[in-house]
Amino acid sequence: MRVMLVELGADRDEFNEPIALGCLAAALRNANISDLNVEQRWLMLDPTLPTVEELRNVEVVGVSAQIGSLDRLDRLMGIVAGLANPPVVVVGNLLATYAPTELLRRHPQIVCVRSEGEVALVDICRRRALGPGNAEIFRGITNVQVNGDLLQASVGSKAFDVSLLPDRSFTARVVQRGGIVRIEGSRGCHWGRCEFCSVASRFGFEVWRPFPIQRIVDDLCVLSSLGARSPYFTDEDFFGRNYDRAEALAESVITAKKRGEIDRDLNFFVSMLASDFRAKACLRALEVLRRAGLREVFVGVEAGSNEQLRRFKKKARSWTNDSAIRIAQRLGLQVDIGYIFFEPHMAFEDLTANLEFIRSLPLSDCDSRVVKKLRIQPITTSRITYSEVVVGPLELDRLTYPYKFRDDRVGTVWNRYSEWSAGTKQEVDRLLGAARGEVPSEKIRVKLKRALAAVRNEDLAALELIMESVENRSEQEPSARGLQQVGARKRSALAFATSICNDMDSAHPSV
Ligand code: B12
Ligand code: SF4
Secondary structure (H helix, E strand, O other), X not given: OEEEEEEOOOOOOOOEOOHHHHHHHHHHHOOOOXXXXXXEEEOOOOOOXXXXXXXXXXXXXXXXXXXXXXXXXXXXXXXXHOOOOOOEEEEEOXXXXXXXXXXXXXXXXXXXXXXXOHHHHHHHXXXXXXXXXXXXXXXXXXXXXXXXXXXXXXXXXXXXXXXXXXXXXXXXXHHHOOOEOEEOOEEEOXXXXXXXXXXXXXXXOOOEEEOOHHHHHHHHHHHHHOOOOOXXXXXXXXXXXXXXXXXXXXXXXXXXXXXXXXXXXXXXXXXXXXXXXXXXXXXXXXXXXXXXXXXXXXXXXXXXXXXXXXXXXXXXXXXXXXXXXXXXXXXXXXXXXXXXXXXXXXXXXXXXXHHHHHHHOOOOOOOOOOOOEOOOOOOXXXXXXXXXXXXXXXXXXXXXXXXXXXXXXXXXXXXXXXHHHOOXXXXXXXXXXXXXXXXXXXXXXXXXXXXXXHXXXXXXHHHHHHHHHHHOOOOOOOOXXXXXXXXXHHHHHHHHHHHHHHHHHHHOOOO
């Protein structure tokens, strides 16, 4: 039986290892389906869609559809339509998870798998292996959680073997291209309540599932042998409040490094909650993790305004966030943050609080874009909370609802800022990807991160000028000369960051 897995790629110029494909390929190969042949295609590596010829004897096509991949999905469905005996097309990942109804309206012949795909895809392939028609029963939305029963509608499967290592067919090429190698240590989030976040609709409320320590260490050994030196943990909540487990994991990594099973220089990145820093056991674990190679932590700060944090139902207030960042830095870790500067219900004062807060943080290594607006995502509580500001239907390919700001002045600031910053997004995305990925040396990463921090500071300077002019109700273009000057500084900061990135590209071995 031939199965083709296709990762359609994103519209960002980041070279992220398609770990979902690796998980699905491993689950299929582990499933004892007779004569199974699994091929994997990643359009970021080879942008050509599979042809009619290539698809001719394929029985199941598993498509991973992220934000910004809809045009490729449409084209793929066009190719499939040209086949006399079309395969079963199973679509998973973000578009299928968060907008299955809209996707099925567009392509009624597909099977949409919400959330995790390991169990569902194996089951669909098993059915298909019994002969054409058998997979037909899956048509429509599937959360297959088999346990003897089909189409049992619950999200967040516990039924698959979490000790199974993902297939790593693409890792070596990701390393060669200076891309981002991904690894999983857990799934879900113990908090799961943040208004804007979709983690609960994927895994269930307050569900956090750790992977076995040995699996993570084994996976790191494989990555290390493939040349990866800076894997990125995709976990939304690396600790899951289980700090002793994290410490034990760190000890195991240290041992594996001593034994030469993991390269001594391997370092890694994790995402954590600001509230974690309040637990003594977490600080202990962080110390051991740092010795094991923890380089950087990402903290979802999201806002400086406590009103906004309360509306977001974050498990932190501005003081929790402030002290988290300072503690992380004292421990010698690089810190990156998530920040949702603009929110539809905010007052102008919240904008000011957000600007003051971000300026007060010692964020020399934070490379992320910080002037962003909230995305109202489907299947989140924010869709209900903000329903009165939503002004149109779901934008399927972006997975967001368009909205207006309650305070017109906030809306004006956002529009003027967006206009000012338009045009540099692709370039910044490429630089961000390079700073997060495999690098020729950690010194260069730090240099690039600092250069990106300088770009971010110019964004804040422009925002401040725009806010001042809107607050003073200036009829004029917002301090046009000042903005031009900031724009010129931003361009030169970007040129500097780009030169570092180009040096990095030439230092990577050729592909
Ligand atoms: C790495 C990452 C990124 C990277 C790379 C993204 C990329 N395009 O590759 C970067 C930093 C660029 C990024 C950016 C953004 N991201 Co992001 N990101 C992640 C993160 C942390 C890891 C993804 C991952 O590798 N997971 C591990 C793999 C194994 O899981 P998976 O991909 O979900 O695959 C499973 C299922 O989806 C399913 N599946 C997948 N493919 C298929 C195919 C078939 C056939 C089947 C059956 C099943 C199936 O089975 C897989 C195994 O169980 C997730 C959080 C998370 N932990 O998933 C957020 C996440 C995906 N990101 C999110 C968001 C919001 C964004 C941004 C919009 C943020 C912003 N404001 O700019 C941008 C969008 C950029 C873009 N245009 O794509 C949200 C998406 C929510 C939503 N409803 O849209 C997530 C879920 C975080 C969150 N909790 O809110 N992101
Ligand atoms: S802490 Fe992070 S992952 Fe958890 S619900 Fe909030 S935003 Fe989502």
